[in-house]
Each structure stands twice: as C-alpha cells, then as structure tokens.
Amino acid sequence: MVGITKNRVRKQGKWDSKSMLxxxxxxxxHRLTVRQAAKQYGVPRTTLQRRLSGKVDIAARASRPTVLTAAEESELKDYIxxxxSIGFGLTLKDVCQLGFQMAEKTGRPHPFNKxxxxxxxxxxxxxxxxxxxxxxxxxxxxxxxxxxMLNPNVINGHFVKLGELMDRLNIKDKPSQIYNxxxxxxxxxxxxxxxxxLKGKRTVQSKTxxxxxxxxxxxxxxSAxxxxLPPFIIFKGQRLSDSLTANAPPNTLxxxxxxxxxxxxxxxxxFKKSFIKEIGSKRPVLLVLDGHASHISITTIKTARQNDIHLYCLPPHTTNHLQPLxxxxxxxxxxQYNRSCEAFLKKNPGKVITRYDFCxxxxxxxxxxxxxxxAISGFEATGIYPFDPSKVxxxxxxxSTIETVFVNAHEPTVIAPQPVNDELTVIAPQPVNDELTVIAPQPVNDELTVIAPQPVNDEPTVIAPRPVDDEPTIMEPSTSKQADHVSQSSDSVHVRMFDNIxxxxxVDKIFNGKKSRRITKSRCLTSDEILKELQDKEKSKQDEEAEKIRKREERVAKRQEKEKEKKQKRDDREKAKLEKQKKGKSKQSKKTNENQEPTEQQPSDFCGHCDGYYWDDEEGDDDWWQCKGTCELWFHETCTGxxxxxxxxTQFVCNNCLD
Known part of the structure; x- marks a missing residue:
C-alpha cells in the first residue's frame, strides 16, 4: 500500500453529508431523477445510487468502508x-499488529501485509x-x-493519618507552621x-x-x-575551604x-543548626519528610520532641505526587540551573564549571x-495545604490497577469460571485432592462457542485435574477479566472474539502466609511507638554487633589454638624425621664407654678435617658424619660445611674424595 504523503489532496469524500441526505x-x-439530484446537490451519482439500492447505509461516512467496524475499532481504542493507563502503552507498531490480528480474526478480506x-x-x-x-x-x-505504591489504599491512608495529625496539632489553618x-x-x-x-541538520551540539x-x-x-529556609549544600570531599563556599546565598550551611x-x-x-534556628518560636511545627534513612535517627527524633516539632514521614515511592518540593x-x-550553566559557559568560553564555581x-x-x-503551589498541588485529598x-x-491473582502456596488452586482462548467453559465443582494441580488450556478451534451459564453457587469453582500423563501440566494465567454473566447476544460474541488478542x-502473586517487613505506609516519626521501635532496633543492632564481635574473637582464638597445635605437630614430625635420618656414632655408645680408654687409637676416631679426637668430645657436642666417598672418614657436622x-x-662426600 502506498504511504500517505503530507498535504496530499484526497479525491474522495468531498461531498457534504447533508447534501447527500x-x-x-x-x-x-420521485421529484428528481438520480442524475438530476446528483448534479443539483453536488454529490457523486454512483455514491447516491449505492445508497438508494441499500448496498450502503445512508448515514455511512464519505469514504471507503473501514477494515474494522466501528464497534471493533472502539474496542481497540479502549484497549489502547x-x-x-496501567503503564504498558502500545507503540505504533503494536497497534498495527493488533489491527492485522483483529482483521484476520474476523475473516473479512483486508489489504494488510500478510x-x-x-x-x-x-x-x-x-x-x-x-x-x-x-x-x-x-x-x-x-x-x-x-x-x-501509588494505589488508592496507600494514598487514602496517608491523607487520613496526615489529617488526624494536623487536627490534633490544630495547624490546618496555620501554613507558617507546616514545612517540607x-x-x-x-x-x-x-x-x-x-x-x-538548521532544519535537517543531523548533529546539533552544545558545550558542557x-x-x-x-x-x-x-x-x-x-513552609506552606x-x-x-537557607539551603544546605553538601560537597564531595573531607574538608571545606573559603574558595569553595564563596558567593553562596546568605546563611547557607x-x-x-x-x-x-x-x-x-x-x-x-x-536540623539543629539551621531548621530549629530559622523557623522561629511558633509551636507546634510539622515537618514533612520522605523515608530516607538519613532522616530517621533517634537523636533527631529526640531533639524534635524536645522542641515540639513533629516529623511526618511520607509513604515510600510516592513523593513524586505527595512531596511539595x-x-x-x-x-x-x-x-534554571541548566540555563545558568549555559550562561556561565558563554561568558567564559575557555573555562569549565568546577566545584568552586557552583555556589x-x-x-x-x-x-x-x-x-x-x-512553594505555595507545591503544598496546594499535593493536598497538604489547603488540606484536600482529592488533589491526587x-x-x-x-x-497500580493491574489485575492481581492471589495463589495460596499451601492450598489447591481455586479458579473462578473464566473464558479460555475463544471458548467460554463453565465447569461445575468436583472433589479434588490435597495436592496442587495445574491445568493447561485445552486446544480449541477458531470458531466461537458460547455456553450458557449453569446454576452454580456463589463459591468459586474448583477445577479438578484431568486424567493426564505422569508429567504435570501447566495452566497459563487468564488474559481476560472474569465474566459476571454470559449472554447469547451478538455483543457478547463480539467481545469474546478478541479476548485472546x-x-x-x-500478576500472579503467591501468598505464603508470611507478613512482609517492608514499610508501605506513612508514619509520624516523633510518636512514642516509632521512637520505641527505633530504640528496640538500635538495641537489637548493638546486641547483634556485640555477638558478632564475641563470635569473631572465639573464631580467632580457635584458629590460633589450631595453628599452635599444627605447629607443634609439625615440629614433632620434623624432629622425629631428623632423628631418623641422623647418621653417626651413637652417643649412647660413647656414654657407655666414657670411663673406658680405647686400647688402640683407630684412624676413624679422628675428624678428617680438624683431626679432633672423637673420645675427647663431651656429651652434647657436634654429631659425626661419615664420608660416602672412597675414604670413609668421619667428620664433625660443623666441619662438613x-x-x-x-x-x-646423608649424602655427604668430603673434598678429598671430590678431588
């Protein structure tokens, strides 16, 4: 199909609907013929003939009939x-693919690319x-x-709690005592x-x-x-300098x-040096904050309670609609910051913006x-002042309105009657076993079958398992909402036709009976309950840290003890090995013969290096080692080198033998 060109003059549909009527x-x-009426009222003769013959309705548009009917296009529009609205918007390509699938489903001829x-x-x-x-x-x-998190339950709970707190403090009509x-x-x-x-230029750049x-x-x-209040500016680093804080707004922290x-x-x-100092003496004061961890500490909460300041924490992940700033x-x-940076770079073409230029x-x-x-617009848009929950x-x-299917992990699957693919099937309750059975959708043809509803009770239907093989079957989640009733009218048939398109x-959410620890609601941080909860958490954290330190010390002591034992065993093994490998004349024989003088001196009794006499050595002196060479002389261990x-x-050979 030829694409539409811009400013193309259409040849069809130039006549007026009133003139055609x-x-x-x-x-x-019978006051005019077809040719006369067409000429007199400026309408196409063949177009008028088709309406007179009944082939085309008189109220039809001045163009060719559309591929999809008005009802089908309306359904597609509502789906888009x-x-x-739920965050899954369709692209142009997605819409064109859906249009093709719907045209194929109707079975009517169409000019789309197959x-x-x-x-x-x-x-x-x-x-x-x-x-x-x-x-x-x-x-x-x-x-x-x-x-x-942006759902009616969280938002309504936020405004109920905020309204009760403002009523208790009596500050709903005191905007100077409400801060964010x-x-x-x-x-x-x-x-x-x-x-x-320049129009059509492919690359447009801007200096940064x-x-x-x-x-x-x-x-x-x-405040509302x-x-x-003066701003609080935080730089990356470890210390501040005068050049870093120069030219800042007055009283900046x-x-x-x-x-x-x-x-x-x-x-x-x-909080101590700026907020309490700048808000004046009017009390009580309400400070609205988000749930960042830096805002929630026991020291800050105690300081706020001492100064009659109430800290209100917004629900998590909702600040884009609930926080005024x-x-x-x-x-x-x-x-404005981007514009100021651009102006700075234009005035200083050869420079770049550094942290010293920020202030x-x-x-x-x-x-x-x-x-x-x-500031006033922010508090008004979020419904804080004037207090108006309808602002959100x-x-x-x-x-957050995506359909959620809750599945109990400990009970059999309970499923209400739902249309599967193109066929609406209503199954009566049947006894099931205690095991979780998952059912797969049955294959159906493209023809639409409408089954009238059977008399069932108000309880949801339990689908029993089909006789299948040993392998479990898997049931895909339903893609259409539960039908309240089934009608045999053409409108019901039309609606069911495109359910699978x-x-x-x-969302399938498994309920395992465990309570989530995630915070999902707003809180007044200065309340006794929250303070006690934080103190208990801090004490529990300190106890856990002390327990970790104690266990770490025990592990270190055990490790040192094991290392000491290993070292002792290693030393014992080395000592035994040395004793086993030692060769030489036995000290025991020397000890037994210490009172005996040798009858005759042998060459083996003298050291081959220093000529020291063996029997002159006292107990505990060097061991003697015999040369493994040809001389077979004995040497002091110190004389062997x-x-x-x-x-x-053990393989010692003296220098004489080596030569």
Missing part, C-alpha cells in the same frame, strides 16, 4: 487507552483521524515500586536546553563541562506560607561527605526558583 430524499419522493503481519501506516493514520482523542506521546519512566524538606542533586555537567538550529560531572546535593526547606549525599550526621547538623520546586530548580551559579538559581509562588487524581494511580496483563642440613648430610 437531501438528494436521497428527493429521489425517494487501558494499556497506557508477510509482515501488520497493518500499514495509512490504516493507522485513518484510525487516528477517526479517534482524535488518540495521539503519539513520549512517556515518562515509572519505576515498578512507584507503580505499586527534601534533597536534590545537581551535577557540574549540566543538561543542555533545546536550541534553534565534561562527560560525567561531580554531584552536589542541595537540601531545601519551605512560601517561606524558604555547608557540609561534606564521601559521596556528596546526605547522611544521618549531616541531617542532624542541619518534588512536585513544584525542584523541576524549576534544575531547569556562584547556584545563588542565581536560589533567588529565581526557590520562590514563594513555587485517580489517573495518577491507574498504574487484546490481552490484559495480570653442611651444618643443620640433615638431608644433604
């Missing part, structure tokens, strides 16, 4: 919007024109954790903004300070009345860490983006 009525009333198995771009353009509410958009990334604090990271290598360039830049963390805090991220000690420093301030901060650049950002209007729309939580994702080398002494 008037011409149709005139011919039906549903998939986008080799590539997808509809053409022309069909997609027409489909989008017939449904102008659809458009191609580039989606934002949504993490799996945010998709799960959060951190954001700014890189020394900025993100370039869009620029005006490097490929990867050092991160600088900025902790900001604002629009008052901003500085800190350093190994990673440039905030930690518990830095947050405690900011995230919602309306930090996006403006990053955009001067950030000063302009602080005055422009940390504004009263942004249902469309923000649609990604327009599959809606579902191999003292202590017992292995070599």
């Amino acid at each position: 008037t011409a149709y009525e005139e011919v039906k009333a 919007l549903h998939m986008e 080799e590539k198995k997808h509809a053409g771009f022309d069909w997609f353009c027409g489909f989008r024109e017939r449904h102008p509410e659809l458009s191609l958009r580039k989606p934002e990334g949504l993490s799996a954790a945010r998709a799960i 604090a959060d951190e954001t990271g700014l890189s020394l290598v900025h993100t370039p903004s869009k620029v005006v360039s 300070s490097g490929d990867r830049g050092e991160n600088v963390t900025v902790l900001g805090c604002a 009345s629009g008052h901003f 500085f800190g350093v860490s190994k990673s440039s991220f905030v930690d518990t000690d830095l947050f405690e420093t900011w 995230d919602k309306c301030v930090f996006k403006s901060v990053k955009a 001067g650049i950030f000063k302009e950002v602080f005055y422009n983006s940390f504004s009263m209007g942004n 729309k249902l469309e923000h939580m649609q990604a 327009l599959k809606r994702p579902s 191999l003292y202590g080398k017992s292995t070599e002494l």
